[in-house]
Amino acid sequence: MLKFIRKCQKKEDKNKYELDLEITSAAEKLWCLQVQKESFKEEYSLLQRGKNIQKNSRLYRLSAFMKNGLICVRGRTEYSPEISQEVKQPIILDNKHLYTKLLVMDYHKKYIHAGTQLILNEIRQRYWIIYARKAILNVINSCNACKIR
Numbered sequence: 001m002l003k004f005i006r007k008c009q010k011k012e013d014k015n016k017y018e019l020d021l022e023i024t025s026a027a028e029k030l031w032c033l034q035v036q037k038e039s040f041k042e043e044y045s046l047l048q049r050g051k052n053i054q055k056n057s058r059l060y061r062l063s064a065f066m067k068n069g070l071i072c073v074r075g076r077t078e079y080s081p082e083i084s085q086e087v088k089q090p091i092i093l094d095n096k097h098l099y100t101k102l103l104v105m106d107y108h109k110k111y112i113h114a115g116t117q118l119i120l121n122e123i124r125q126r127y128w129i130i131y132a133r134k135a136i137l138n139v140i141n142s143c144n145a146c147k148i149r
């Protein structure tokens with residue numbers, strides 16, 4: 001991580017927005033990695049060794065695979081040329097993990113206390129949350145600002 005930041009700092013001509021974006025995405029990647037190692041320990045280790053996920057896994061039906069050290073989903077839009085690689089192969093996150101809940105809350109607030117469908121659409125641009133709809137609904141229901149309205 002530090003090495004990465006130093007690398008970014010060297011590129012002085014790069015504008016601040018780009019730099020922020022790079023650091024944010026590197027930090028995000030580390031968080032996702034942490035979530036996956038905690039929530040899908042066995043699956044992570046199997047995929048890392050090029051093996052198949054066990055049938056009783058929550059990831060079994062997702063055609064999950066390892067990409068840049070993270071477990072991703074091979075989506076239905078895989079062969080569509082107009083859609084970016086991130087949307088085609090979103091990173092899998094555990095609906096029960098605290099980070100996922102915080103991430104959903106972040107989206108919820110970013111889109112001015114948006115409802116389930118909008119958050120789902122936005123999150124799917126990058127992430128595949130297990131039982132996403134339910135996870136998002138739980139977060140919305142826990143939002144204090146929404147309770148008051």
Ligand SMILES: [Zn+2]
Pocket residue numbers: 108113114140143144145146147
């Ligand atoms: Zn809210």
